Amino acid sequence: MLEGISSMQEAIEKFQNCIDQKSFDGVKLQLQDYMKRTGMEPKYLQELEKRAFYYVNEYSEKDTLQNINEAKKRVTEYIYELMAGAVPHDLLLFVLENFYFFLENLLEREPNKKGGIQKEYLDAIRIKNEYDIQFFLYAYLKPLYPEARAEVSEDTGYSTVRTDIYIEPDKVIEIKCSRKSMQVKKLLEEIEADIVHYSASNIYFFIYDKEKIIKEPLSLKNHFEKKIKEKNIHIIIHQPKRL
Secondary structure, three states, rough: OOOOOOHHHHHHEEEHHHOOHHHHHHHHHHHHHHHHHHHOOHHHHHOOOOOOOOOOOOHHHHHHHHHHHHHHHHHHHHHHHHHHOOOOOOOHHHHHHHHHHHHHHHOOOOOOOOOOHHHHHHHHHOOOOOOHHHHHHHHHHOOOOOOOOOEEEEEOOOEEEEEEEEEEOOOEEEEEEOOOOOHHHHHHHEEEHHHHOOOEEEEEEEEEOOOOOOHHHHHHHHHHHOOOOOOOOEEEEEEEOOO
């Protein structure tokens, strides 16, 4: 069963790690599925199919692998084009799914030696919990959503709910960060409770799975995004490599 892709960044990484025809074709199918789920028009899928085509030389495995590597380059270039210029079906979802590019360039890129920022200062920064994620995510979103606010309380009539990041009246972001003692069952229970408590019809669950407790991200996404009909539930999962 295909594991699935949850962001364009992940698609790039998976294509770069392809070593043969089977792995390349598998990742292509995952990317096609992701593009359909995020509402991309058929023309983008058709272009992907065209860029991913390669000639199989049944007499030379080496020649076939060379053709696949060329297709990998074309597909990777196309993904970057989509990220830079395509108008996504849901801009906020698109931005949240590519959050790690912000973290990677902020914390992992080597600073200019002529500047005052030292690499050791950046290396000392570690994300430990939801509050750290909220700090970075809020700064990341604020230029795109100037009216965004953090820690906004909402009176639901029977209790008070505090929104991690408020985007607009009908769009809120709830942040989750895994910890070593956390079980997936506990995470699911928290998400289910938040869906009930929030009045917004568009809820974006930003899950920073730093401990990698989620073994099947696509299954978790489908569980909520397809199950809940009265609200639009979006599950964004990041499983970092370093932080």
